[in-house]
Amino acid sequence: MKILIVGGGGREHALAWKLARDRQRPTLFCAPGNAGTVELGTNLAIAAADIDGLLNWARREKPDLTVIGPEDPLYAGLVDLLQADGLRAFGPCRAAAQLEGSKLFAKSILQAAGVPTARYRSFSEPEAAIAYVRTAPLPLVIKADGLAAGKGVLVCRERQEAEKAVITTMVHQSFGAAGRTILVEECLEGEEVSVLALVDGCKAILLPSAQDHKRALDGDQGLNTGGMGAYSPAPMETPAFRKMVLDTIFNPTLKELRRRNITYRGVLYAGLMLTAAGPRVLEFNCRFGDPETQAILPRLKGDLIPAMEACIDVNLMPEHAACRPEACVCVVMTAGGYPGAYRKGDAITGLKEAAALSETFVFHAGTKLEGGQIVTSGGRVLGVTALGRTLSQTAEKAYQAVERITFQDAHYRRDIAAKGIKRNRG
Numbered sequence: 001m002k003i004l005i006v007g008g009g010g011r012e013h014a015l016a017w018k019l020a021r022d023r024q025r026p027t028l029f030c031a032p033g034n035a036g037t038v039e040l041g042t043n044l045a046i047a048a049a050d051i052d053g054l055l056n057w058a059r060r061e062k063p064d065l066t067v068i069g070p071e072d073p074l075y076a077g078l079v080d081l082l083q084a085d086g087l088r089a090f091g092p093c094r095a096a097a098q099l100e101g102s103k104l105f106a107k108s109i110l111q112a113a114g115v116p117t118a119r120y121r122s123f124s125e126p127e128a129a130i131a132y133v134r135t136a137p138l139p140l141v142i143k144a145d146g147l148a149a150g151k152g153v154l155v156c157r158e159r160q161e162a163e164k165a166v167i168t169t170m171v172h173q174s175f176g177a178a179g180r181t182i183l184v185e186e187c188l189e190g191e192e193v194s195v196l197a198l199v200d201g202c203k204a205i206l207l208p209s210a211q212d213h214k215r216a217l218d219g220d221q222g223l224n225t226g227g228m229g230a231y232s233p234a235p236m237e238t239p240a241f242r243k244m245v246l247d248t249i250f251n252p253t254l255k256e257l258r259r260r261n262i263t264y265r266g267v268l269y270a271g272l273m274l275t276a277a278g279p280r281v282l283e284f285n286c287r288f289g290d291p292e293t294q295a296i297l298p299r300l301k302g303d304l305i306p307a308m309e310a311c312i313d314v315n316l317m318p319e320h321a322a323c324r325p326e327a328c329v330c331v332v333m334t335a336g337g338y339p340g341a342y343r344k345g346d347a348i349t350g351l352k353e354a355a356a357l358s359e360t361f362v363f364h365a366g367t368k369l370e371g372g373q374i375v376t377s378g379g380r381v382l383g384v385t386a387l388g389r390t391l392s393q394t395a396e397k398a399y400q401a402v403e404r405i406t407f408q409d410a411h412y413r414r415d416i417a418a419k420g421i422k423r424n425r426g
């Protein structure tokens with residue numbers, strides 16, 4: 001069996017790692033992959049955004065399955081294009097990927113479905129947006145409508161900051177066309193949790209929950225990043241919580257999509273804020289999360305190929321998402337300076353020593369092979385991941401592995417999973 005994985009980050013290395021262990025022993029191709037995926041298959045020099053390049057390769061090589069990691073190719077309609085050529089792909093079609101591709105579309109679905117989310121107003125004229133943020137109650141959240149690589153959300157605690165956010169997003173278009181329309185949302189308070197589900201067009205089956213750490217520094221300080229680490233299960237996960245999330249968030253959302261003749265297949269990721277008044281949807285993503293995937297897939301009991309095929313063939317069953325009882329912790333090591341400017345091309349050492357610890361996996365993100373050596377090539381460099389009996393033992397082990405790895409100016413948070421550990425003790 002031949003599988004094409006689209007993307008080249010930590011999520012895609014984790015997907016390749018899980019797929020490589022599948023009973024069917026697939027042959028893997030990654031476009032473009034990284035220095036980690038090289039060890040599991042063949043890297044192709046095709047960027048994840050190069051739709052024509054991907055399509056030409058797939059038409060020629062006829063993969064049995066294409067697994068798409070990032071949102072851009074999904075929102076560009078790669079699944080639709082592959083399907084039109086009779087090729088099987090895991091991920092939502094373009095119409096369904098609008099749940100992530102347009103926050104305004106997601107809001108219209110949520111409202112019609114009666115799913116709780118932050119109150120908002122949308123604007124496509126900067127003057128009207130500025131007039132609104134001058135009087136609306138603070139704090140406010142300004143969001144670009146379109147895809148902005150996870151950076152299009154600005155939480156503003158002061159009025160001047162909110163006005164500036166409107167101007168940079170709408171007038172200076174710092175997130176490009178994604179910011180031509182914005183949403184101004186009420187700011188919600190609470191703990192965040194990522195709940196991902198496999199969806200086959202009819203049913204949703206929840207994967208293990210996870211908690212991400214978006215800020216760059218310990219104690220949730222510093223700038224927003226793509227994610228500095230994740231752990232699973234999230235401490236609030238109980239059978240009752242899972243049932244509530246399925247009944248009040250996933251099922252009504254999918255029902256409303258179906259009512260609009262949109263079939264969702266693939267992974268649907270709900271970013272939730274657990275407010276005092278109950279969970280609220282902050283956002284939907286139409287794909288696996290990064291770094292949540294690195295903390296979720298090692299906990300998955302069964303193989304991933306049958307689960308992905310069941311999503312395509314409309315026969316998902318609870319076994320497809322069955323999970324192991326162990327906890328999983330992923331600590332992201334970044335290049336110093338990230339999410340601002342950072343160095344590239346520094347040699348990485350200690351990878352084998354780190355992976356030698358029991359049930360410890362080093363997922364590569366921004367790495368590449370250069371002259372036979374693995375060097376840094378992106379902001380998020382590695383996702384050092386451990387599986388273990390308790391959350392605190394597992395976090396300890398993940399950090400032991402992190403300490404075995406070195407590269408110039410490496411940075412990582414020292415408190416990944418700390419909230420969960422505190423709550424478990426609590």
Ligand code: AMP
Binds near residue numbers: 141150187189214271
């Ligand atoms: P998003 O890309 O929509 O998930 O937003 C990125 C991050 O911004 C979220 O993970 C939250 O931490 C924060 N955020 C988004 N919307 C809100 C909101 N309405 N209230 C408070 N924080 C928010």
Ligand code: GLY
Binds near residue numbers: 285289291
């Ligand atoms: N971890 C957040 C995301 O994947 O969007």
